[in-house]
Amino acid sequence: MLEVFIFATLNGLVTGFLLFMLASGLTLIFSMMGVLNFAHASFYMLGAYFAYSLSLYFGFWGGLIFAPLIVGVLGALVERYGLRKVHASGHVAELVFTFGLAFLIEEAIQFFWGRDTKNYQTPDLLDFPLFTLFGQEFSAYRGFMMAISIAIFIALYYVLTKSRVGIIIQAAITHPQTVSNLGHNVPLIFMGVFGMGTALAGLAGVIAGPVLTTFPGMAAVLGSIVFVIVVIGGLGSLAGAFIASLLIGLLQSYAIASDVGMPDLLNLLGISFDRSHPLNDLWTMNLPQIAPVLPYLLLVLVLIFRPTGLLGKREE
Amino acid sequence: MAILSLKDVKKNFGITEIIRGVSLDIVEGEKHAIIGPNGAGKSTLFHLISGRYNVTAGSICFKGQQIENKPPYEIARMGLARSFQVTNIFQRMSVFENIRCALFWSKGYGYSFWHLLGQQTELNDEAMHVLDQIGLADRAKFPSGELAYAELRALELGVAISSGSELIMLDEPVAGMSHSEAQKAVELIRKITEGKTLIMVEHDMNIIFDVADRISVLVYGEIIATDEPTKIRANSKVQEAYLGEVHSA
Amino acid sequence: MALLKKSSIWIAFLIALLGLPLVFDSILAISILNQMVIAIVFALSYNMLLGQGGMLSFGHAVYFGLGGFLSVHALILIEFETMVFSILWIPLIGGLFGLLAGIFIGSFSTHKAGTVFAMISLGIGELIAASSLIFSSFFGGEAGISGDRTFGPMFFGFDFAQNIEIYYVAAVWAFIATLFMYLFTQTPAGRMANAVRDNPERAEFIGYSSRKVRFISFCASGLFAGIAGGLFALNYEFITEENLNAATSGRVLLMAYIGGLGYFIGPIIGAVVLTLMNSLLSNYSELWMLYLGIMFLLTVMYLPRGFAGFIMMHQIAWIRGNMKLLIKPYIITAIPALLFTLCAIALIEMSHIEDEVFHYLGLELNPASPITWIVILAVAGGAFYAVKRSLVQLNDAWETANAIPKEEEA
Ligand SMILES: Nc1ncnc2c1ncn2[C@@H]1O[C@H](COP(=O)(O)OP(=O)(O)OP(=O)(O)O)[C@@H](O)[C@H]1O
Numbered sequence: 001m002l003e004v005f006i007f008a009t010l011n012g013l014v015t016g017f018l019l020f021m022l023a024s025g026l027t028l029i030f031s032m033m034g035v036l037n038f039a040h041a042s043f044y045m046l047g048a049y050f051a052y053s054l055s056l057y058f059g060f061w062g063g064l065i066f067a068p069l070i071v072g073v074l075g076a077l078v079e080r081y082g083l084r085k086v087h088a089s090g091h092v093a094e095l096v097f098t099f100g101l102a103f104l105i106e107e108a109i110q111f112f113w114g115r116d117t118k119n120y121q122t123p124d125l126l127d128f129p130l131f132t133l134f135g136q137e138f139s140a141y142r143g144f145m146m147a148i149s150i151a152i153f154i155a156l157y158y159v160l161t162k163s164r165v166g167i168i169i170q171a172a173i174t175h176p177q178t179v180s181n182l183g184h185n186v187p188l189i190f191m192g193v194f195g196m197g198t199a200l201a202g203l204a205g206v207i208a209g210p211v212l213t214t215f216p217g218m219a220a221v222l223g224s225i226v227f228v229i230v231v232i233g234g235l236g237s238l239a240g241a242f243i244a245s246l247l248i249g250l251l252q253s254y255a256i257a258s259d260v261g262m263p264d265l266l267n268l269l270g271i272s273f274d275r276s277h278p279l280n281d282l283w284t285m286n287l288p289q290i291a292p293v294l295p296y297l298l299l300v301l302v303l304i305f306r307p308t309g310l311l312g313k314r315e316e
Numbered sequence: 317m318a319i320l321s322l323k324d325v326k327k328n329f330g331i332t333e334i335i336r337g338v339s340l341d342i343v344e345g346e347k348h349a350i351i352g353p354n355g356a357g358k359s360t361l362f363h364l365i366s367g368r369y370n371v372t373a374g375s376i377c378f379k380g381q382q383i384e385n386k387p388p389y390e391i392a393r394m395g396l397a398r399s400f401q402v403t404n405i406f407q408r409m410s411v412f413e414n415i416r417c418a419l420f421w422s423k424g425y426g427y428s429f430w431h432l433l434g435q436q437t438e439l440n441d442e443a444m445h446v447l448d449q450i451g452l453a454d455r456a457k458f459p460s461g462e463l464a465y466a467e468l469r470a471l472e473l474g475v476a477i478s479s480g481s482e483l484i485m486l487d488e489p490v491a492g493m494s495h496s497e498a499q500k501a502v503e504l505i506r507k508i509t510e511g512k513t514l515i516m517v518e519h520d521m522n523i524i525f526d527v528a529d530r531i532s533v534l535v536y537g538e539i540i541a542t543d544e545p546t547k548i549r550a551n552s553k554v555q556e557a558y559l560g561e562v563h564s565a
Numbered sequence: 566m567a568l569l570k571k572s573s574i575w576i577a578f579l580i581a582l583l584g585l586p587l588v589f590d591s592i593l594a595i596s597i598l599n600q601m602v603i604a605i606v607f608a609l610s611y612n613m614l615l616g617q618g619g620m621l622s623f624g625h626a627v628y629f630g631l632g633g634f635l636s637v638h639a640l641i642l643i644e645f646e647t648m649v650f651s652i653l654w655i656p657l658i659g660g661l662f663g664l665l666a667g668i669f670i671g672s673f674s675t676h677k678a679g680t681v682f683a684m685i686s687l688g689i690g691e692l693i694a695a696s697s698l699i700f701s702s703f704f705g706g707e708a709g710i711s712g713d714r715t716f717g718p719m720f721f722g723f724d725f726a727q728n729i730e731i732y733y734v735a736a737v738w739a740f741i742a743t744l745f746m747y748l749f750t751q752t753p754a755g756r757m758a759n760a761v762r763d764n765p766e767r768a769e770f771i772g773y774s775s776r777k778v779r780f781i782s783f784c785a786s787g788l789f790a791g792i793a794g795g796l797f798a799l800n801y802e803f804i805t806e807e808n809l810n811a812a813t814s815g816r817v818l819l820m821a822y823i824g825g826l827g828y829f830i831g832p833i834i835g836a837v838v839l840t841l842m843n844s845l846l847s848n849y850s851e852l853w854m855l856y857l858g859i860m861f862l863l864t865v866m867y868l869p870r871g872f873a874g875f876i877m878m879h880q881i882a883w884i885r886g887n888m889k890l891l892i893k894p895y896i897i898t899a900i901p902a903l904l905f906t907l908c909a910i911a912l913i914e915m916s917h918i919e920d921e922v923f924h925y926l927g928l929e930l931n932p933a934s935p936i937t938w939i940v941i942l943a944v945a946g947g948a949f950y951a952v953k954r955s956l957v958q959l960n961d962a963w964e965t966a967n968a969i970p971k972e973e974e975a
């Protein structure tokens with residue numbers, strides 16, 4: 001029981017930190033431009049694919065360094081030549097644009113890389129168990145994923161709160177006009193932030209690709225979850241996104257690892273139903289089965305009872 | 317008989333007190349002007365009365381009923397209509413549609429999805445009549461978002477007055493208009509509000525002395541005087557706090 | 566007079582719906598027509614939300630899918646004679662269930678429009694799609710559920726085994742649904758939906774609760790999406806989780822947007838164009854989804870009001886009788902633009918193809934030879950340059966055609 005709990009916690013943290021890498025970029029972009037980037041997870045997928053292709057020539061480590069850069073540049077270009085143009089038509093148009101972009105990137109990936117799963121592997125260097133607990137191994141690669149995510153988290157925190165650029169960014173979020181009057185190039189900052197956010201997503205893709213498998217549906221798998229996170233955390237709140245990432249990561253991990261379900265609950269209450277009961281599916285449901293649904297359930301509940309999210313301030 | 321009465325109304329934004337205990341009785345049928353320096357809280361007071369903001373403390377009675385903290389649509393249905401300082405219309409709809417929508421509730425259409433508007437001759441005539449009054453009849457089919465500034469202000473006024481409410485509140489209805497446009501607008505306001513109660517925020521003293529029966533002076537969230545125009549002009553407190561400032565400006 | 570003019574459009578629409586299968590009577594054509602009328606109803610119902618009510622939904626397939634599932638269940642009940650009624654009424658069942666779902670979900674999701682509404686719709690869409698896989702006795706798991714439409718009482722000797730018979734049923738339903746959706750825009754509730762879309766705050770000061778206005782549109786939209794789902798069930802006789810998931814929700818957004826949100830006819834155009842592309846292009850190229858994605862992004866960027874908006878842009882020129890000024894510049898731009906598009910498609914296809922020879926527009930191209938590539942690239946480059954040049958003229962012509970005539974200015 002304890003070992004299940006410990007491993008579920010560790011895996012939940014790994015997922016949570018990974019999710020935060022995506023959610024942080026999405027949150028930054030939202031707070032700057034007021035647009036939820038639907039294609040964010042697509043940049044994550046691009047990261048994985050670029051890293052896979054690069055790894056064929058330069059090994060895993062080459063991919064780790066260059067793939068996020070390429071993705072970041074692509075993201076900046078999208079902002080410069082796409083999003084900025086659509087901006088004039090309003091928020092709905094922007095959201096719809098990023099939605100279309102997600103669709104296009106998925107198709108483009110199938111065009112360039114094909115529909116099949118890519119054999120993107122963890123590097124040999126990290127192919128050993130980091131530690132063994134109760135006879136179960138925790139791979140070094142997962143430890144590496146966690147280390148990278150935490151390093152990014154700290155770096156991001158430092159950049160945003162301590163550095164000059166970070167302070168300008170924070171100011172540009174709340175007072176774009178003033179910042180622009182002070183002589184800073186706000187469009188350039190926007191482009192930079194979009195590039196950085198997508199690069200972070202790309203990095204997440206690079207390190208997630210080998211474990212979560214690199215295939216054309218990988219954006220769809222994570223995409224809506226990341227959305228859920230930034231909304232639950234509170235749109236525009238980095239701290240909220242952090243809490244929500246870990247929350248969702250752990251929640252899903254525990255739900256999958258647990259083996260309780262409705263039958264247990266019914267037993268506890270001393271109720272039993274016939275197998276032919278019309279709601280049989282409901283009475284036999286168990287937690288691992290509904291794990292994928294939980295984030296969305298949480299989302300709907302949060303939005304109904306606290307539309308601003310956990311730590312969000314914006315009313316609209 | 318007071319149609320509207322405010323008792324010790326207060327409003328805070330965060331820790332700042334913007335309205336600091338306003339009490340005011342508006343008599344049925346009077347034309348009441350509210351004046352005061354920029355940032356005094358005039359618009360905020362309008363928002364409190366019309367239900368856009370909740371009050372922090374105090375009570376507001378309209379036609380004998382408590383209305384503070386009621387949603388705007390309930391207050392509007394009771395017969396209180398208002399305009400906004402910053403033009404606030406339905407910008408993607410035509411000028412005619414804007415006016416017609418403003419008429420729906422008072423004409424008893426409610427949320428109907430069974431009346432076809434093309435067949436509601438009386439409603440449509442009424443909307444055209446309002447357009448005639450505000451001088452936008454030839455703009456009826458025009459998308460309202462593309463009107464010129466003075467026309468927009470006229471439409472803003474039209475949306476506020478078309479419902480035929482007993483109490484009409486206008487927030488700086490002629491601000492930004494040229495002298496002749498303002499003159500026309502004032503005439504219109506006078507005509508439309510005949511027999512009704514009017515509360516109006518305005519900066520132009522000539523207009524106020526022209527239209528208002530009584531004036532309240534709001535300074536820094538408090539009403540420092542309420543009286544007839546001539547007496548307000550003579551009031552030393554007002555001169556000191558407000559008129560002096562305007563004249564010197 | 567005005568009434569006559571208006572009803573003549575509707576009569577023309579009805580004649581077109583009923584006459585199309587006489588002109589296009591192949592099996593493929595009938596199947597495309599069937600998809601088309603279903604898509605029209607679905608896209609129009611989406612437009613009630615986004616175009617008319619300002620609610621961006623990422624989960625509209627929920628109402629379509631739920632309506633469809635209930636309809637298939639109804640087919641099954643008819644088949645086992647638990648209930649006896651003509652399958653003609655199936656779309657109504659779908660619609661009622663869509664309406665019920667709309668009432669339930671709308672009761673808590675229409676507080677706000679904007680991002681909050683969009684996110685709730687996304688969450689609910691994912692929630693229901695994922696739950697549908699759990700509750701497999703109702704939804705049939707991955708495989709979905711299927712029925713048979715040939716049971717139930719006959720209708721004047723028709724048992725609806727043929728697709729063409731179902732087409733006429735669907736066409737009549739689509740006509741009714743379209744008419745009612747149009748009439749809805751002409752009622753106080755429909756007009757207030759526009760008002761709330763434009764300015765929810767001001768709507769409250771003229772006596773309307775924005776939330777309730779949204780709720781009414783939302784329910785109506787659920788009803789018509791459910792009818793579309795019922796038509797789908799009748800046509801295909803099966804339905805799966807795919808019909809209520811995010812992909813279907815995305816597709817209807819695409820249709821309505823490409824067609825043009827602000828206009829009643831927009832989603833109809835979008836539904837027709839996309840269904841045609843879907844059925845025809847997918848025969849020629851497996852990359853058609855890629856083209857669709859590119860087309861969608863270009864539409865959002867350059868035609869924010871969709872195809873219908875593009876057509877309506879010419880209203881002023883038309884009224885002023887200046888269309889003739891535009892025809893020549895349009896043709897001059899269109900020819901190189903078409904050439905460029907064809908070259909781009911050729912390049913995309915060639916880099917994807919594995920055969921020795923690439924058959925394209927009656928030509929036999931050799932993808933392995935660099936010369937083919939260079940020639941096509943050169944033509945594409947030339948065409949691109951020509952488009953750029955001619956756009957300048959087109960712009961000038963546009964200005965002249967839309968310019969205010971002298972006497973009107975004075
Ligand atoms: N939503 C709000 N949150 C915080 N402060 C506000 C808010 N609305 C108004 N204020 C502040 O309250 C004060 C009064 O504003 P208000 O708009 O009521 O003034 P006013 O008398 O109408 O001025 P003006 O003549 O410029 O229209 C101002 O200092 C303004 O900054």
Ligand SMILES: [Mg+2]
Pocket residue numbers: 358359360401
């Ligand atoms: Mg004001």
